[in-house]
Amino acid sequence: MKRAEFFFDFGSPASYLAYTQMDGVAARAGAEIVWRPMLLGGVFKATGNASPANVPAKGKWMNADLARFAERYGVAFNRNPFFPVNTLLMMRGAAAFEGTPQFRPYVDAMFKAMWVDQKNMNDMPTAAGVLKAAGFDPAEFMAKAESQAAKDRLKATTEEAVARGVFGAPTTFVGDHMFFGQDRLDFVEKALRDA
Numbered sequence: 107m108k109r110a111e112f113f114f115d116f117g118s119p120a121s122y123l124a125y126t127q128m129d130g131v132a133a134r135a136g137a138e139i140v141w142r143p144m145l146l147g148g149v150f151k152a153t154g155n156a157s158p159a160n161v162p163a164k165g166k167w168m169n170a171d172l173a174r175f176a177e178r179y180g181v182a183f184n185r186n187p188f189f190p191v192n193t194l195l196m197m198r199g200a201a202a203f204e205g206t207p208q209f210r211p212y213v214d215a216m217f218k219a220m221w222v223d224q225k226n227m228n229d230m231p232t233a234a235g236v237l238k239a240a241g242f243d244p245a246e247f248m249a250k251a252e253s254q255a256a257k258d259r260l261k262a263t264t265e266e267a268v269a270r271g272v273f274g275a276p277t278t279f280v281g282d283h284m285f286f287g288q289d290r291l292d293f294v295e296k297a298l299r300d301a
Contacts, residue, residue: 108137108301110294111279113267115146116200117193118275119172119183122221124288125213125276126181131291135298141213143200146193146275148264153273157190175289188226195251196227201263202256208242215240 112128114121132139150156159165169185176183196216203209219225219236227233234244250256267277271284278285280297 108135108298109140109280110137110298111140111142113142113144113263113272113275113277113279115144115193115275116196116216116220116227117189117191118146119185119189119221120288121276122217123172123175123179123181123183124278124291125217126179127288127291131295131298135295137298137301141200141204141209142263142267143197143204143260144264144267144272144275145197145260148261149268149272149274152265152268155273159190182222184222184224186220186224188224188228191220191227193227195233198256198260199247199251201260202250202253204259211240212242215242 110128110132112124114125116122128139131137157165158168172183172185199212200209200216203212215236216227219227219233223236225232225236227236237244237247270279272286274286276286276288278290278294280294280301283297285291285294285297
């Protein structure tokens with residue numbers, strides 16, 4: 107089976123937009139998506155990169171561009187007023203659920219909370235409410251997300267991403283070919299078709 111590895115962080119609006127398209131890309135190309143949660147802050151630190159939001163002119167342009175792509179894709183997108191959000195706990199949760207049936211429902215709930223419902227996911231009562239609404243027990247979630255296994259997995263994936271040349275999110279690999287951004291998915295699809 108052809109595979110695309112999708113490295114993402116819930117704090118990245120571009121990751122959200124790409125996430126809304128990845129299932130369609132995979133279906134059209136007869137491929138599977140390997141979801142790779144990483145910590146974007148760790149990638150930025152290791153590579154010297156920074157969020158476009160840190161450059162006022164670029165941040166303003168990017169907000170308009172993301173809205174244009176959301177319209178093109180026909181998906182809901184609302185800028186999160188609490189951005190930037192510390193996603194460490196959310197990403198540890200993704201690492202904890204990786205390879206389990208809870209993974210996609212969790213990913214779906216986190217992206218929706220961040221980029222559709224505009225939730226402050228750094229506020230614990232708010233985050234607990236989002237988890238409960240998605241069918242997760244907040245206490246059980248905390249135990250999983252704070253486990254050493256989840257911490258180690260997230261750290262290892264983030265280090266692997268940096269070692270492979272990742273500098274931002276989302277980044278998709280088809281074999282050794284790397285594609286950065288949510289606006290390069292046509293190249294991802296072509297690479298999958300050609301694989």
